[in-house]
Amino acid sequence: MIEKRKMVKRKVRQRRVSSVDVAREAGVSQATVSRVFNQKKGTNVSEETVEKIMAAAKKINYRPSVIARSLQENTTNIIGIINRRFDSSFHMKSLDLFSRELQKQGYTTLLLNLPLDGSMDSTLYKALEYQVDGIILTSANLTSSLASECQNYDTPVVQFNRYSLYQEVDSVCLDNYRAGVDVGSYLVELNHKRIGYVSGVVGSSTSVDRKKGLEEGLGRAGLSLACEYVGGMTHQSGCRAADSFFGGVAKDSWPDAVFCITDDVAVGFIDQARSIYGVNIPEDVSVVGFDDAPIAKWPQYKLTTVSQPIETMVMEAIDILLDLIKYEKSGVTKKMIPGSLVPRSTVKDRN
Amino acid sequence: MIEKRKMVKRKVRQRRVSSVDVAREAGVSQATVSRVFNQKKGTNVSEETVEKIMAAAKKINYRPSVIARSLQENTTNIIGIINRRFDSSFHMKSLDLFSRELQKQGYTTLLLNLPLDGSMDSTLYKALEYQVDGIILTSANLTSSLASECQNYDTPVVQFNRYSLYQEVDSVCLDNYRAGVDVGSYLVELNHKRIGYVSGVVGSSTSVDRKKGLEEGLGRAGLSLACEYVGGMTHQSGCRAADSFFGGVAKDSWPDAVFCITDDVAVGFIDQARSIYGVNIPEDVSVVGFDDAPIAKWPQYKLTTVSQPIETMVMEAIDILLDLIKYEKSGVTKKMIPGSLVPRSTVKDRN
DNA sequence: CTGAAAGCGCTAACAA
DNA sequence: TTGTTAGCGCTTTCAG
Numbered sequence: 001m002i003e004k005r006k007m008v009k010r011k012v013r014q015r016r017v018s019s020v021d022v023a024r025e026a027g028v029s030q031a032t033v034s035r036v037f038n039q040k041k042g043t044n045v046s047e048e049t050v051e052k053i054m055a056a057a058k059k060i061n062y063r064p065s066v067i068a069r070s071l072q073e074n075t076t077n078i079i080g081i082i083n084r085r086f087d088s089s090f091h092m093k094s095l096d097l098f099s100r101e102l103q104k105q106g107y108t109t110l111l112l113n114l115p116l117d118g119s120m121d122s123t124l125y126k127a128l129e130y131q132v133d134g135i136i137l138t139s140a141n142l143t144s145s146l147a148s149e150c151q152n153y154d155t156p157v158v159q160f161n162r163y164s165l166y167q168e169v170d171s172v173c174l175d176n177y178r179a180g181v182d183v184g185s186y187l188v189e190l191n192h193k194r195i196g197y198v199s200g201v202v203g204s205s206t207s208v209d210r211k212k213g214l215e216e217g218l219g220r221a222g223l224s225l226a227c228e229y230v231g232g233m234t235h236q237s238g239c240r241a242a243d244s245f246f247g248g249v250a251k252d253s254w255p256d257a258v259f260c261i262t263d264d265v266a267v268g269f270i271d272q273a274r275s276i277y278g279v280n281i282p283e284d285v286s287v288v289g290f291d292d293a294p295i296a297k298w299p300q301y302k303l304t305t306v307s308q309p310i311e312t313m314v315m316e317a318i319d320i321l322l323d324l325i326k327y328e329k330s331g332v333t334k335k336m337i338p339g340s341l342v343p344r345s346t347v348k349d350r351n
Numbered sequence: 352m353i354e355k356r357k358m359v360k361r362k363v364r365q366r367r368v369s370s371v372d373v374a375r376e377a378g379v380s381q382a383t384v385s386r387v388f389n390q391k392k393g394t395n396v397s398e399e400t401v402e403k404i405m406a407a408a409k410k411i412n413y414r415p416s417v418i419a420r421s422l423q424e425n426t427t428n429i430i431g432i433i434n435r436r437f438d439s440s441f442h443m444k445s446l447d448l449f450s451r452e453l454q455k456q457g458y459t460t461l462l463l464n465l466p467l468d469g470s471m472d473s474t475l476y477k478a479l480e481y482q483v484d485g486i487i488l489t490s491a492n493l494t495s496s497l498a499s500e501c502q503n504y505d506t507p508v509v510q511f512n513r514y515s516l517y518q519e520v521d522s523v524c525l526d527n528y529r530a531g532v533d534v535g536s537y538l539v540e541l542n543h544k545r546i547g548y549v550s551g552v553v554g555s556s557t558s559v560d561r562k563k564g565l566e567e568g569l570g571r572a573g574l575s576l577a578c579e580y581v582g583g584m585t586h587q588s589g590c591r592a593a594d595s596f597f598g599g600v601a602k603d604s605w606p607d608a609v610f611c612i613t614d615d616v617a618v619g620f621i622d623q624a625r626s627i628y629g630v631n632i633p634e635d636v637s638v639v640g641f642d643d644a645p646i647a648k649w650p651q652y653k654l655t656t657v658s659q660p661i662e663t664m665v666m667e668a669i670d671i672l673l674d675l676i677k678y679e680k681s682g683v684t685k686k687m688i689p690g691s692l693v694p695r696s697t698v699k700d701r702n
Numbered sequence: 703c704t705g706a707a708a709g710c711g712c713t714a715a716c717a718a
Numbered sequence: 719t720t721g722t723t724a725g726c727g728c729t730t731t732c733a734g
Contacts, residue, residue, distance in 0.1 A: 011678055031727085047704070049704080063619075065730075066481070066726040069713065069728055072727080096464075099464055110459055112459065129414055130417050294587075343515060369711050381721090386719095395719055395720090416712070422727065423725085707732090709729095711726105712726085716722085
């Protein structure tokens with residue numbers, strides 16, 4: 001393989017056909033060609049010349065260079081999306097929506113990955129170097145120094161799925177705390193007494209906020225968390241949680257309700273609980289998930305869960321970002337979107 | 352909202368700090384600054400000047416413009432990934448791998464969406480206008496006219512997950528036909544007689560090739576397809592397939608094995624078959640899926656399936672693309688990657 | 703309505 | 719080792 005490569009000519013990219021070529025072909029000036037390909041307001045070029053130019057362009061296969069235009073205009077029409085990982089249907093769906101909607105609005109998406117370990121500095125600088133017009137930062141918090149760096153470059157950032165801690169950063173995020181409160185109150189209302197929590201990765205603010213909310217909801221009824229398991233966002237992790245709650249535990253020490261960080265986790269929890277420990281859901285234990293992923297609707301689960309209005313969230317984030325791009329900044333927007341509890345069949349009324 | 356916007360100043364992007372500014376600050380020429388920020392071979396700049404320049408750069412917060420560099424060098428270090436939709440774990444995972452690996456190799460990913468209906472022309476032109484260095488086209492076939500368009504622009508394309516029909520286009524694709532044959536032979540070997548197929552969307556070559564392979568595998572034993580259901584790639588669609596095969600059908604007309612286009616579909620099929628029609632899997636009916644998605648390993652399914660080596664496929668595609676970018680083209684590479692059958696517990700030996 | 707010319711920020715050949 | 723200069727392909731005054 002190496003051998004083959006060595007024998008092969010290195011490639012030299014040839015000059016691309018430019019507006020100058022079109023101008024020559026059409027017998028007009030380059031400026032006029034530029035005018036024609038600039039569909040802005042009041043481009044005053046005669047019908048006749050336009051046609052000549054279009055014909056010439058088609059003939060020699062001309063297509064304007066976005067790069068050169070970007071250099072001139074100091075704007076790229078590219079939005080950088082910085083992502084940590086696609087580890088759930090939530091991330092996948094939101095990325096899909098972002099890129100589709102941005103494309104619809106005339107922007108293109110530059111996809112950048114955060115290293116799984118280590119800091120986000122280099123990734124962010126990369127986006128800045130590419131002179132993206134704006135940045136969507138998913139599931140991560142901008143540090144204040146990085147935030148001011150972005151300000152230096154006049155590049156707006158909107159955090160998505162993470163409430164911004166740093167005062168100046170705009171963000172769109174589900175109100176995880178309130179969702180937690182809602183779940184807690186709901187369970188309390190239905191007379192649950194021993195409530196457990198299965199969280200996601202340590203330190204994820206999403207996870208922490210939901211827990212705090214849940215505790216608040218319980219606290220109002222004088223209850224506190226009965227048990228907790230800290231794992232990941234996978235089915236597997238839900239199984240381990242069930243092991244931890246039921247394995248070698250006397251039945252009267254079981255929780256009577258469990259709130260899981262994700263539908264996937266909830267499903268794993270249910271599967272393991274049912275098949276290994278003979279737990280009846282919801283008769284013995286109620287379960288609540290999060291996301292309202294497709295699997296929550298499957299007939300064997302009919303999972304009670306909290307739905308996130310992903311579309312709304314994405315649209316909000318795009319609106320905010322494009323406003324920041326087009327208009328002078330006037331204040332910070334931190335949008336909290338409420339989730340909504342979707343009652344199905346995995347929670348029992350114990351009254 | 353509209354009101355608010357009207358009151359707000361339109362934003363004018365200010366000039367960014369450039370190498371000229373650094374040069375002035377450091378008291379050297381702009382070219383020298385450029386040399387310092389060009390970590391190429393033998394940049395002969397004295398230690399002293401380098402330090403002066405770096406200090407100045409840091410002071411005024413300079414960061415080179417990739418755009419200007421791209422214009423000059425006629426190369427952007429951007430790879431365009433053209434995607435139709437993220438509708439399966441396969442697409443999600445491969446996109447994740449692509450962007451991570453490309454980033455590791457010094458490239459950045461421009462994500463472009465194919466319209467769900469309509470042609471891919473405009474999307475492809477968009478990539479060309481951005482002067483991407485190369486294109487990964489996922490789950491779609493390049494037409495020959497578009498292919499030659501790309502050649503005009505000297506922009507290599509590698510098709511991913513679709514065997515290229517047009518002679519000149521490179522591609523990396525699972526050998527779906529062979530996988531179909533393998534599944535067919537396997538089922539025949541285990542003495543199945545009435546074999547059904549649950550396909551994906553109409554016209555998807557992936558789906559068609561697997562079916563043809565399956566038929567070939569059966570044909571060798573003098574068998575042909577007993578029944579078929581054409582749906583989508585979802586759990587839901589698997590349920591409908593079960594309805595179609597078992598609903599109002601006498602037990603002795605049931606298939607004794609079913610090959611599903613996707614693990615998700617297979618799981619839907621199994622769920623519905625078990626819960627609604629009382630079918631025992633695999634005693635009554637064997638089931639084979641595709642992808643070896645995480646759910647295939649769940650204890651309640653232990654799905655026999657075909658695994659796709661996504662990592663290998665992605666790496667191959669990247670290798671081919673980067674070679675095409677760096678070296679003069681010498682022949683077309685159409686890589687067929689074999690899948691591998693993963694026997695678990697949903698197929699019964701009927702000998 | 704159209705052309706000439708300057709300049710966006712950078713690289714690279716050529717001189718010094 | 720460093721500076722001068724000429725572009726890369728485009729947009730945009732400013733004249734005509």
